[in-house]
Amino acid sequence: MPMYVTSMVFLVSGSLVCLISSLLCLSGGGSYFIEWDIVSVNSSCVVMTLILDWMSFMFLSFVMFISSMVLYYSGEYMYGDYNMNRFMYLVLAFVMSMGFLIISPNLISILLGWDGLGLVSYALVIYYQNEKSANAGMLTALSNRVGDVAILLGVGLMFSMGGWNFLFYVDGGLSGNSAGMVCGLVVLAAMTKSAQIPFSAWLPAAMAAPTPVSALVHSSTLVTAGVYLLIRFSPALEGSMSKTLLLLISALTMFMAGLGANFEYDLKKIIALSTLSQLGVMMSILSLGYADLAFFHLLAHALFKALLFMCAGAVIHSVKDYQDIRMMGGLVYHMPLTGMCMNLANLALCGTPFLAGFYSKDMILEVAFMSSINMVGFVLYVLATGLTVCYTMRLVYYSLTGEFNLGNLYSVGDEASIMTNPMMALACGAVFGGAFLSWLIFPCPYMICMTLGFKTLALIVSLIGGLIGYMLNMVVVGYSLSALKLYKTSVFSGSMWFMPFLSTLGVSSKTLKLGMSYQLVGDKGWFEYYGGQGVYSVVMKGSKGTQVLQDNSLKVYMLSFLFWLIVLFFITI
Incomplete structure (x- = not known):
């Protein structure tokens, strides 16, 4: 039996359990x-800790x-690759690292999963062993290293508190300078892992990895690790x-990613930027104090984002490995099943009523509008919601x-059942997952009291954004060069506000010259x-002098005797 089948059966069984x-x-x-004492240092016990509650079990179930589905899908996508087994083992190591991170409530034991994710993600990003992949892998590893250092500094600061199990501290609220610094460091670590501004450049660059890896990374593993850590740490914040700084940064990330996706033509990078936008949504609602909503959106988003990447992989696999959406078009006639799943995932992403994204995203927007949010955050929320539907409709139009x-010479179709079967399973999740999760996580619904204008604002903004995204590309950009009139604005918006440049040439070249x-x-x-x-040199000269003294030379003794006589004479005078 092929490895992708055995690993799929094993993980599905684990998911059900x-x-x-x-x-x-x-x-x-x-x-x-569960806790194991490993060593005791100055009455602080270094322990290996596991927490198994409904949240960790549910997240583990979704990850598995x-x-x-991704591993089974890889059986066809990576078919013919010389290093197929190596790829499978790397993906399994990736899942195992995420599992360690999910069940660790301890800053020391969490490093097993945290650093494991960073190391294996580097190995997967450079899988295609070319210069572009090497650069992307290095950017990914170095950006995430900032968060790793923040976690290590947090470990050092928590030493003064007597232990590293942050669950024991967060419930009562942390106090003191050290506690505030620990909170800041954990937020910094989460920002790097979840690619918030100014660490956003590595997320689209990581698209150099194979598409199944992108489906896994952007749905339930690497980028969600920072969000999950903050969900666990949320009472301490x-x-x-x-929290205030995190709200502003996450809202800006949400807006920046939505704006950049409207200027991007790489299929995988558009979906990567949509992930960045949704990570901004999760982080922003976390900063407002609603960790349960962030977890709800984390799980619902994982279902339809994995489906969207799988559909993108099936499209790329069929269209001669092109990723430029301008080289596609009319695929719904040639790939009806993939087109249906892709539309389903896109509609769930936009928050279409009664799909998975609607239950979490709509509730997040309504709760954010009800909370004490400032005008800047409100405007960024509204614009990001409209831009999400805008780039989604643009993607649908082009592809x-x-x-x-x-x-000529194309072979486009849905014949590969090994790729379409996992897509159908995730499509069911994209349809029913949101309702299922909302019944489980929120048995008592939120009481939301809003005016009719605020209640319908998300729907109106989505409709306007979708109309602009489809009509503008069909009428203006597709048949003229009007966008060149605003060339500088287009370059600024489409380049993620120059963050890739600042993260590579801008920072690295200056840092390397300074280091040299x-x-x-x-x-x-x-x-x-x-x-x-x-x-x-000082020690060598001293040892040589000592060696001369130890040679028992009469000349040396006579010279030293005369020297001390002269010194004594001058002292007595």
């Missing part, structure tokens, strides 16, 4: 906290289900200054409808003169 365990914990209200632009001069002046200069080599 975790889902049943989650339902039992929800009905019984219990959880399991999506990864099983109450009253923290980090699924319109004229067929692929040219520091090495020449410091490590190879003054530090060497007054450090290792300087101490070495």
Whole structure:
């Protein structure tokens, strides 16, 4: 039996077990906290900790289900690859790292999953061993390294509190300077992992990985790790200054990603930017204090985003490996099943009523409009919602409808059942997942009191955005060069506000030059003169003098005797 089938069966079984365990914990209200003492340092015990409650079980269930579908899908997508087994083992290591992170309520044990995700993601991004993949992998690894350092600094600061199990501290609220710094460091780590401004450049760059990896990364593993960490840490953020800053940054990320996706032509990068926008939604509602809503949207988003990437992979696989949406068009006639699933995922992403995205996204928007949000946050929420539907309709126009632009010698179709079967399973999740989760997580519904204008605002903005996204590309951009009149604005908006440049050439070149001069002046200069080599020369000269004294030479003794006589003479005078 092929490896992709055995791993799929294993992960589906694990997903069912975790889902049943989650339902039992929800009905019984219990959880399991398991702890092993490893070593004790100054009365602080370094422990390996696991927490098994309804939240960790449910997230594990979704991660296993999506990864099983992705692995089965990879059986066809990666067919003929020389390193197929290596790819499968890397994906399984990726899932295992995410599992460690999900069940760890301890900053030390969480490093197992946190660093594991960073290491395996680098190996997967550089899988296609070319220069572009190497650059993307290095940008991904170095950007995430900032968050790793923040977690390590948090581990050091929590040493003064007597332990690293943050669940014991967050319920009562953290207090003191160290606690505030720990909160800030955890927020910084979550921002790097979930690619918030100014760390957003690595997320579209990570599209150099194979498409099944993108489906896994952008739905339930790497980018959601930061959100999940903040969900666990959310009680400690109450009253923290980090919350206000996080709200502004996440709202700006949401707007920036939606704006950039409207200028992008790479199919995978458009979907990556939509992930970035939805991560901004999760982070913003977290900063307003609604961790349960953020978790709800995290799970609902995982279902339809994995489906969207799988559909994109099926399209790319069929159209001669092109990723430019201008080279597609009219695919709904040639790939009706993939087109249907892609439309379903897109509609769920836009928050179409009664699909998975509607239950979480609509509630997030309504709760945000009800809360004490400022005008800047409100406007960014509204604009980001409209832009989401705008770039979605633009993607539908260029790829699924319109004229067929692929040219001759094509073979486009839905014949590969190994790719379409997992897509159908996730399509069911995109339709029923939102209602199922809302019944489980919110047995008592939120009380939402709003005026008719605010209640219908999300729907009106979505309709306007969809109309603009479809009509503008069909009428203006498609048949003229009007966009060149606003060339500088287009470049600024389409380049993620120059963040890829600042993250690579801007920061790296300046940092490397500064590091080189520091090495020449410091490590190879003054530090060497007054450090290792300087101490070495002083010790060598002293040892030579000592050696001369130990030779029992009469000349030396006579000279030293005369020297001390002269010194004594001058002292007595």
